[in-house]
Amino acid sequence: MTNPVELLRSRYGEIPFNYDLPWNDSVEMILSHGSVRSYLPDPLPSGTLELLVAAQSAASSANMQTWSVVAVEDQERTEELYKLANNQIHVKQAPLFLVWLADLGRLAHIADSRGLPHVALDYIELLIKAIVDASIAAQNATLAAESLGLGTGYIGAIRKNTQEVATLLNLPPFVFPVFGLCVGYPNPEVKAAIKPRLPQSAVLHRDTYKLAEQEEAIARYNDIMKEFYTEQKMNVAVDWSEHSAERIATLDYLKGCKNLRETLNNFGFKLL
Ligand SMILES: Cc1cc2nc3c(=O)[nH]c(=O)nc-3n(C[C@H](O)[C@H](O)[C@H](O)COP(=O)(O)O)c2cc1C
Known part of the structure; x- marks a missing residue:
């Protein structure tokens, strides 16, 4: 210890x-905890993915379980995600890339198949619930992975190209990719401080x-x-507060995320 x-x-x-x-x-x-940005190519032992997805044990608003996860292991698809997520090398290095979804599509499908309306899905509150559900489940999976000696790294940059990520993963309406998560064995030569x-x-x-x-x-x-x-021999010239303030001073940091409202509208969310 x-x-x-x-x-x-x-x-x-x-x-x-x-x-x-x-x-x-x-x-x-x-x-x-430390985010890992360098991975060994070693595959994960069989059963690891399923154990991580027992993240389902997390609390869920009204037990509606409004989240899902796409586990991407196919190299070509990972390569595409790497490009869509700002060319971050760890995305394609990690043997497993999990895309966490705020998933109201399942509920919409259940309502549709019963001939019921789903007007509540038009409201931001439902989307927030789903994002919260997905996030706490993802953190459960992160802790489980770390307990197994694996490293993880969240990738919010997938939202720079949300529409393209949705197309690549075949997401139906009312399903929004919140962030990705790299999972793999950390490269011992690059210690995550x-x-x-x-x-x-x-x-x-x-x-x-x-x-x-x-x-x-x-x-x-x-x-x-x-x-x-x-x-850490990192060349960061400005203070944390200055750096953080700079991030909100202009729209540069947002880049592709700027039109998220429009993208969400395209996904079926009215955001009322
Ligand atoms: C929702 C979310 C999205 C993130 N997106 C990225 C990302 O796209 N690329 C990256 O290298 N790190 C990403 N991170 C990791 C943060 O940069 C990191 O957690 C933070 O700097 C603190 O460092 P630590 O996790 O090592 O303690 C993300 C973290 C969160 C929670």
Whole structure:
């Protein structure tokens, strides 16, 4: 077991709180997470995919189970997804690429086959429910994968070409690809470092939300990230807060995602 204090120090870049708590393997695994962007070509043992999809154990809004996942192992299709997701090399390196779907198509199909309307699907709330369902299921699968010694990496970049991804995967109406997930054995030569997170004083609010009080924590995090980037020999010249603010200052970061409303309309969602 990793020394808890050292693990907490890696996660926060400092000792975040007085450590005097129960500790277990699950907590340790959660704290040890790091996105993997370099994979070995080794195939996954048989049965691994099915075990990961037992992510179905996650809670689901009203138990409507409004998510699905497409497991892509075919090399040609992975190559296409790699191109659609901004040419990120790990997409085609990983032996398994999971595309997590907000899936209201199944419910639409059930309603259609019973001759019932499905007007509620026209409302954003249902889409949010489905995205939440898909996301927490995906995180369950991520934790399961990490517990098996596998590495994972979320790929939101598939939304830069949502329509093309939907065509490639043969998605029916009311099914929206939320993000991809690379799964495979991490390349041991490229260690995924634990990336520090914001101090808890920025994200943990007691009783009521406080915004102005977060400034000190944000300034501290800028220093922590500067140190992290130096340690990792990453050439990041600007502060985390400046970098993050730049991302929302223009539409550059969004690129292909800009027309998502139109794409969602094409998928059948009215977004009322
Ligand atoms: C929904 C989502 C989409 C993401 N998309 C990408 C992506 O397209 N490419 C990538 O390399 N990392 C992607 N990431 C990984 C984040 O960059 C990463 O989680 C973050 O920098 C924190 O690093 P860590 O996961 O190593 O702790 C994504 C993460 C999430 C949650």
